[in-house]
Amino acid sequence: QQPINVKIGIITDMSSLYADIAGPGSVAAARLAIADFKKLHPNVNVEILVGDHLNKPDVGTQLANQFIDVDKVDMLIDTPNSGVALAISQVAANKNVIYIVSGAAASDLTGPKCNANTIHWTYDTWMLANGTGSALVKTGGTSWFFLTSDYAFGHALERDTMAVVKASGGNVIGAVRHPLNTNDFSSFLLQAQASKAKVIGLANAGGDTINSIKQAAEFGIVAGGQSLAGLLVFASDVNALGLKTAQGLVLTESWYWDMNDANREWKKRWDAERKDPSKLPTMIHAGVYSAILHYLKAVVAEGGAKDGKTMVAKMKSMPTDDILFGKGTIDPNGRKRHPAYLLEVKKPDESKYPGDIYKVRATIPADQAFRPAKDSGCPLVN
């Protein structure tokens, strides 16, 4: 067999805000994918380059350009931080290289800002909003109040979730917009409490989400009968809260390590690769693994790494299948489709071992989990 050489550039956040949910864990996941693929196709040699975008779009752009022009990578992947991902997506389109986003959430990547070189793999804001929103309304959370981070991302999350809530028959009582990186949420929480809504939707992320949940516990909001819905919560956030504080929180993810034996098995190997027992694999890591496998399959099918548009077209034409996400497809707008899961944070006494944090409350089938391509506003969909 002809040897096939492939170069993959991982552009991620190694050092700051998203280093836990992507970063070194993504690199570990990529290594696993390559190792697994090599077992079946020993003729494929894959080299990995890692770049830290420092959460700066200009650094990300610069890295992408250098990876493409100087290091001649065939594919770019990962990139938590929507701003950076959108910027790199442009570069990938201009230079005709394939770019697979696992880390960023912006549904615009497969919406108005989609292009024929980008695939959005793991999750997006629409999925998060839809999963949590519709499931909660169905289980009785009919009236909603939103705590929304006051910038584009928060607005989008709020807008999408409101639409879902209304479509599922619930009603929205009100919303309050808080600035990004707010320390004290008590003022907003009092307003949410006064609204008497059954569900308080947290259309924010990271530290803001953690702070609002922590303080909601303090003000006895959950104890008072209202429930919290995290619209973008990662396992690392739950970790930061501790189960005592986070228990009962409902959220959506497309992958959870403790859901089945295959995942658990994979986590063991990931742990060995990651070499940091305090970290848990996230859906982003799983996405990187799964995306690279699928990409390499396409490479072999094409007989070598080709230009971006060709590779993306090839990948779209092949059904996806791997141990972590099961069978799936890729929509014309670049949206990878697989099931999503509505999860609930366990009570401290329900948790048996470290990392045992979620109960699966519902599975959202792949066809419902993501935005229908025709509604995406992506010019690639006619």
Add this chain to the structure above:
Amino acid sequence: MSGKYVLETENLTKEFAGFVAVSDVNLKVERGTIHALIGPNGAGKTTCFNLLTKFLTPTRGTIKYNGQDITRLYPADIAQLGVVRSFQISAVFPHLSVLENVRIALQKKRGGSFDFWRPASVLNVYNERARSLISDVGLSAFENTLAVELPYGRKRALEIATTLALDPEMLLLDEPTAGMGHEDIDRIAALIKAVSANRTILMVEHNLSVVSNLSNKITVLTRGRVLAEGDYKTVSENPQVREAYMGTGHA
């Protein structure tokens, strides 16, 4: 350029949080004279100076310069009108050379000097005038020395050269001889005398021999008020002045 008095104040008053430092001072400075302001410590001399140059705003009263009310002007405006002060502590631009120090003042004539697009060499036209001023105060040998390296007395001389570069009509000097040795005092006194031609000088000074040698007229302040006024002889014979200021040692 008319009128007997260059500078006049009317009921000039300055209060600091209830404490009256200068109170109803009516000062008239005659054109072409050296006028000295003396008085015990805390009498309000420096405060008075600061009021005249607008480094402080009067609580009450007016200041007239050449008949024009200048009470509401800003410090830089006063300088523009030709009233320039020296400081009690020496005020030079320490890391500029002697020549540059003087040139900064000469450059003022160009107007705004906001022309950041022009080369600094346009300032060379001032070099000649600057050198002549520098030699007037006896600093020719130090033209390219940084001001910070000058000994104290020469710094004062440089300061006076800089001040003269503005060609001020009126000079305000705050304790020009403070902290100087005898020789320097004599040199500065001579310098003041020399520059007083065609100018009016108002100075604060504790050194009575300087005051008696130089000044045409003396105003004595105590507790913010004018205690006495007149030439040295009149003032020094005033028993109130002797009690409040001179003590028994001076005749």
Add this chain to the structure above:
Amino acid sequence: MLDRVSGALLEISDLQAWYGESHILHGATLHVNEGEVVTLLGRNGAGKTTTLKSIMGIVGKRTGSVKFEGRELIRLSSDAIARAGIAFCPEERGIFASLDVEENLMLPPQVRTGGLSREQIFDLFPNLRERLKSQGTKLSGGEQQMLAIGRILRTGARLLLLDEPTEGLAPVIIQQIGNTIRKLKEQGFTILLVEQNFRFASTVADRYYIMEHGKVIDEFANSELNQNLEKLHEYLGV
């Protein structure tokens, strides 16, 4: 008395001092006996202030010997020197703006017993008593000088270093300061005084040292003043 070097309260020999790179004192040697008022005279920049500061240990670097009551001070830090029993009243007075008069007065800690009490200080400087609560720097120049001298009298230090206590003061106040110094001497304080104002110095001093270029170049007692007027004129331009 002039020759009594050993056993003096303060003995300085070959004192050298630097500010950064500049070498200012080039081996000053002098002594002060118990109960004396000694005055350092000299032109601007002769190194008088620097001598006092070197005694207190507040110059960049110094070498030589400074013995106080027989104890070597040259290696000590300035706080230790102060605690050894020397008090310093600086040229620029050093009244603290953020402290009121009373706080200024009470600031220096007592280093020995036997300092003046508050009441004694007020008796010496009646002006201070009236203005206890005003901000220190709002006093007039003369009052500030009184405050600066007053506050070191509380500490119990027996040797006072006064740097130009008359600078910038009205003649009438200068007389007052002169009276004070004489009173302090009566009370047993020893004083090392730096002065430009020779006229004033002559009213209080027992002995003079003349400094030039960082060295002591001459010395005479007040009683020999008249014989030395010529020299003085030459040294100081008086």
Add this chain to the structure above:
Amino acid sequence: MEPAAIEQKDESAPAIRAGGVPVAFAIMLALIAAAPFVTYPLFVMQVLCFALFACAFNLLIGYVGLLSFGHALYFGWASYVCAHTAKVWGLPPELAILTGAAFACGCGIVAGSLAIRRQGIYFAMITLALAQMMYFFALQAKFTGGEDGIQGVPRGKMFGVLDLGNELVMYYVTAAIFLTGFLLIYRIIHSPFGEVLKAIRENEARAISLGYKTDRYKLMAFVLSATLAGVAGATKAIVLQQASLTDVNWPMSGEVVLIALLGGLGTLFGPVLGALIILAMQYKLSSFGEWVLVAQGAIFVLCVLLFRRGIVGEIANFFRIRL
């Protein structure tokens, strides 16, 4: 009123020799001309943008003695405005850059007139706070795209003829903008206006008493610095075809201080060298990126404790030349 970057001059040192500037400038010019053939042009373009930014910043700290801790405001906002006008309004690149710079100039006038009321660290903190306020506006404003930023800014044709889509053309246009800014700063420093600035830095009260309205001079310097920072930011938007939140946030203000400090405050070439080193470091460190923050912090600490003159400053001092 001790000037920020001026060291106590030791008396024994020999006098400063002339001639350093032309030589250094020639070297810089040669390097800039040759760079695209030996290294990655996009990287050099970014360095040039940051170098101009740092030079503009240095104009304030190095020559007026004012430390602005909020220069990201002008850099970042100009970049937004330029990106927006080029992308949405369809302005040609030269006009887009001008609009961005004009906006920075306007911000400079407003922020400057507030900040110059105080000096030293007060000034630093006020500029920082004002910049942070504008950061929040950028975050919330619709047109900036919040955390996503603006992408896909067209490079377009400069003056209708120079196709900036061509990497090399873009490179030389960027280099020309940088050099123009650099020379302008040189001229500002050595102009009658610059002489007054020096005087103000040395002794402001005295300058006032000579009749100079020092606040106006300081404001003017501030606005010039802000405008040039704006030119740098706007050019960067065209070069990288994007504008983003990081450029207006306060770590960017810190970074420009770092660049100037490392290179040498108050030196002409220091900020340029500083920009090159810091940016190179960001990419070199990017593969083991966890230490970027620590490394930057350590450089700050080392510079302040050991190399207060910065690299160029130390070189200049060693050879007794001005750079």
Add this chain to the structure above:
Amino acid sequence: MFEFCLPAILGGKCIPSAALFGQLLIGLINGSFYALLSLGLAVIFGMLNIINFAHGAQYMLGAFTAYLLLQLTGLGYWPALVIAPIVVGITGIIVERTMLQWLYKLDHLYGLLLTFGIALILEGVVRNKYGSAGLPYTLPDSLRGGQNLGFMFLPNYRAWVIGASLVVCFGTWFIIERTRLGAYLRAATENPTLVRAFGINVPRMITLTYGFGVALAAFAGVMAAPIYNVSPQMGSELIIVVFAVVVIGGMGSILGAIFTGFGLGVIEGLTKVFFPEASNTVIFVIMAIVLLVRPAGLFGRRA
């Protein structure tokens, strides 16, 4: 039930007056964090003339120390409240002895730059070790629950926060403005050489003052740990707002820092109700206005 309404020109938004009381109280509590942090800054600035840019990082260290104490030694909130400030204060003392002390003779800007560098290092190291998502720290059991005040539910922890910070703030004020030690400190700010020449060991005093200021930051950090996210960036997000507080209050003024801290907390809290979009800019707007009217700040002593 009464309603409190804004004038129409400001949007005319209404809230029940009971809710308004709640919001005022909440603002006061939030203000107590500002007060504690700006107090430490003011002490350090007032005494050392250094803008301690590392203050936010030291606040974060306080919270992390509390976390570590719990993880490694099982010591809970109350011991942490004492131990963490001491530990972090000691690190502050080390920083002062090894670095800051060399800068006093230089322009103040160098102090700002050095502490900025230290802040980056501290944040970077903690981030490398513990990641950036944050670490759990829960309320101490003794302070769980809350009081129903009628107009609002006041968590016990908040009541404790406000009480404790009032005590610490005014205790500090008393020491500095009303005691002999305070007089030494104030005098040493103006003229350390002279104060030293009076026999006071000024360098040691300055070192301890810096340690104390840093300890105040760490104390605020421990106070924050149970209710705010304990993450490496928790301090850098807060510190700029605290800078604005200090500028508004008048730099170096202890009372200014305290009153402005509490006052701005209230104003910010109210803004969160009536104009939530502006709640992060309101402090900067106030700062701009104050600077226009009083360049030295509300309580600034010297211009």
